[in-house]
Amino acid sequence: MLANSFAAAFLLLNIISFSASQQAEFTFNGFTGANLTLDDVAYIESNGLLRLTNDTFQMKGHAFHPSPIHFGSTTSSFSTTFVFAIISEYLDLSGHGIAFFISPSKNLSSALPSQYLGLLNIQNNGNLTNHIFAVELDTIYSSEFQDINDNHVGIDINSLKSSRSYFAGYYADDSGAFQNLSLYSRKAMQVWVEYDSQETQINVTLSPIGKSKPIKPLLSYTYNLSTVLNDSMYVGFSSSTGSVHTSHYILGWSFKLNGAAPSIDLSKLPKLPRTTPKDRSKVLDIVLPLASAAFVLILVVFIFLYMKRRFKYAELLEDWEVEFGPHRFTYKDLYRATNGFKENELLGSGGFGRVYRGVLPVSKLEVAVKRVSHESRQGMKQFIAEVVSIGRLRHRNLVQLLGYCRRKGELLLVYDYMPNGSLDKYLYDQEKPMLNWNQRFKIIKGVASGLLYLHEDWEQVVIHRDVKASNVLLDCELNGRLGDFGLARLYDHGTDPQTTHVVGTMGYLAPELARTGKATPLTDVFAFGAFMLEVVCSKRPVEPGARGERIILVDQVLEHWKNGTLDEIVDAKLGECYTVEEVEMVLKLGMLCSHPLPGARPSMRQVMQYLEGDTPLPELSAAYMNFSMLAMLQTEGFDSYVMSYPSTMTSFSGLSGGR
Structure with missing residues (x-):
């Protein structure tokens, strides 16, 4: 009898659970009085707007439906639609985007803002144990996630590297033509996310507000979400900012298991804040008498002050x-x-x-x-x-x-503005806190990623021409950012760079520059090699010696390598708190990048593969690397150049021939 009672109770619980999973449905036409779980900077404004970020830098915000949704052991079909808007202080800049997501927990405190969208972090990105499904509306290009551009929609499974993505837009029903949309246009747009458990197909559709749902989805991807989602999951939104003031809004939202999400009543949605100046109130024109000598005097004084002010702020505009x-x-x-x-x-x-x-x-x-x-x-x-x-x-x-x-x-x-200033201050200024090895290695990889983007991943080839520690700035999280593009040169992929004036800083200049006058990606690689050695050793690439000679850092590193004493050239402030294999790899890679022969240097894509551990560094022999940089520089004719221009980062006089 007791066994029968337990069986009946168990059956009843299953029926209730099944019923709940079949009927999970809600609609928010605005969020006034809505029972949502909010964290970080997310909040609901008085007019019912759900604001995920609040115009601050490097912040995140989350909004969850308060109760978990029971998707079942074999994930049920579901459908959701929402209306969003992204308002940035600039028309052509934003940061970083919005994601609709399904997560096993409401605790995302370890997630990072910026390119991680407040969902994941550098340690867990890509882990199968995340059990996270998301649809991202991404407004920043992040090369580490292989983004297609800075305005795209992506389907993310356990990772911010999208499984499928496409440019933001929609397909017109009448012509089938693709229509581009700007996610940060300051205008409201509607998204539909649908999963068919029978076909294991995910569809994502985007449309301007007020336009009926397009017949053809923007994205379609076949994937069995039963391998990702647990029985009990939370649904919600996440957003994050970077270095640009941006507000991310959700105006309305509906969700349903095993059926089409209820329509959102657009007429009930809250209004977005104004993004253009208010019209000035009309003032009646007042005609003042011109016969008054006092008025003429005031007018003359006013014109004088106005012209003086104009001169103070005068600009050159052609x-x-x-x-x-x-x-x-x-x-x-x-x-x-x-x-x-x-x-x-x-x-x-x-x-x-x-x-x-x-x-x-x-x-x-x-x-x-x-x-x-x-x-x-x-x-x-x-x-x-x-x-x-x-x-x-x-x-x-x-x-x-x-x-x-x-x-x-x-x-x-x-x-x-980079709040932590330049990297060289942390390497040479005793008053600055010491950077540990993990921080230095992260900075090296970050600068390498930026150079790869400049050389290969952007629409043109960009040669920086002044890669060095003083031109690497640190943001609030001590990420390395390559700056000072005053000497940079651009040219189209597949074309030959033009000869120009030799500019840069001694110690970072590739030997072939004095002979050819051509800055190429490999001359940047040479400078990056010197930069890597500088970061590991906290020594400048060229330093004056006691007897007036120049001490070349790459020669010192090479000598220690041949003697098996690389640990003696490493910055003493690091002590023994570093990974020996990583430090040795970076030092050897720095020497390889600093090779006097351009053809012997790796490309930045190869450099990134070595730094990330995707490809082992090739075995280097002492004979292969046995060169004297000082001798090479003298042979290439740099001596007279260096004596005249000990640091040429000022060279805007090269405008006639390029920068």
């Missing part, structure tokens, strides 16, 4: 610069941002110019403003065109060049 408008800052804004370029805002100075910290008056974005003199107007049009092109680079390990301004004899370049 007709050809009109097309670069969105990338041009006004001198007035930069003057105010830096408090008039006051000394207490100075971040650094040298032959390259002076760099100031600033806060833009409207957006409140922290920036670094570099002031560089330019007397020659010849070649300026090409130079500005390249500055604007470089401003379109998007990579987490590159300092974002936001734009420029020209005034009289000055060129002002505006960059993202």
Whole structure:
């Protein structure tokens, strides 16, 4: 009898569970009074908007349906639709996106913002134990996840490397033509996510708000989610920001197991905040008498003050610069941002110019403003065109060049502000905290990833021409970001780079530059080799000796390698707190990249494969690497050049022949 009672109770629980899983359904036409679980910076505004991020840097926000959904041991079919909007302070920049996701837990405290979208982190990304399914609306290109661009939709399974992705947009029902959409257009859009458990097919569809659901999905992917999802799972949204002020909104949401998600009543959705200035109230025109001598005097004084103010903020603007408008800052804004370029805002100075910290008056974005003199107007049009092109680079390990301004004899370049300053301060300044090996190795790999993007993954080939520790800046998480593109050159893939002036910094200059005058990806690789040795050893590539001679770091490393004493050249501040295999690999790779013969150096793609451990470093012999860098530099004719230009990072005089 007792056994029968237990059996009946067990059967009843199964029936209840099955019934709940079959009937899991909810609809939110706005979120006023909604019972959601929110964390980090996510909150519900008074008008019912669900705001996942709140205009802050490097933050994340989550919103969950409070109760778990019972998908069953063999995952049930489900359907969800939601309306979202992404509003950035810039029309052509955003960060980082939104994801609808299904997770076994509501605790995502270990997840990271930026490119990890608040879902995963560098340790667990790609782990099968995550049991996470997500559809990402990604607005930043992240090369480490092999993103297709900075405006795409992706299906993610246990990883931010999408299993399937496509450009944001939809297929028109009438013509079948693909229509592009900008995810951060500041306009509301609707997404449908559907899973058919019988066909094991995932469909994702995107459409502008108010347009009926397109017949053809944007993405279709066959995958059995029973291998990913547990019986009991949570559904919700995640979002994160990077270095650009961005707000991510959800306006409405519906979900259903084993059926089509209920329609969202668009007429009940809350309004998005205004993104354009309000119309000014009309003021009646007042005609003042012109006969009054007092009025004439006031008018003259007003014109004098106005012209004086105009002269104070006067800029150099030519007709050809009109097309670069969105990338041009006004001198007035930069003057105010830096408090008039006051000394207490100075971040650094040298032959390259002076760099100031600033806060833009409207957006409140922290920036670094570099002031560089330019007397020659010849070649300026090409130079500005390249500055604007470089401003379109998007990579987490590159300092974002936001734009420029020209005034009289000055060129002002505006960059993202990096709160931790340059890497060389951490290597040589005793007052800075020491970087441990893991931090240094992470910085080396980050800079390598940025160079790979410049050389191979962007629409043009970008040669940086000044890779060194002082041009690697550290963000708030001590990620290395390659900056200072003042000397960079661009050319199309498959074409031959043009001869130009030799610019760069002694110790990082490839020997062939003095002979050919051509900067190539392999000359950047040479500089990166010197950079790797510098980071491991905390020694500059070329240092003065006691008797006036130059001490070449790569020669020192080579000598220690031949003697089997590589540990003696490693920065003593690291002590024994480092991975010997990693340090030796980086030192050997640094020597290989610094080989005087360009053909002997690896490409940046090969360098990344070595650093990530995907490919073992080739066996190197002492005979293969046996060279004297100082002798090579003297042979190639660098001596006279170095004596004249000990550090040529200032070289904007090369405008006539390129930068």
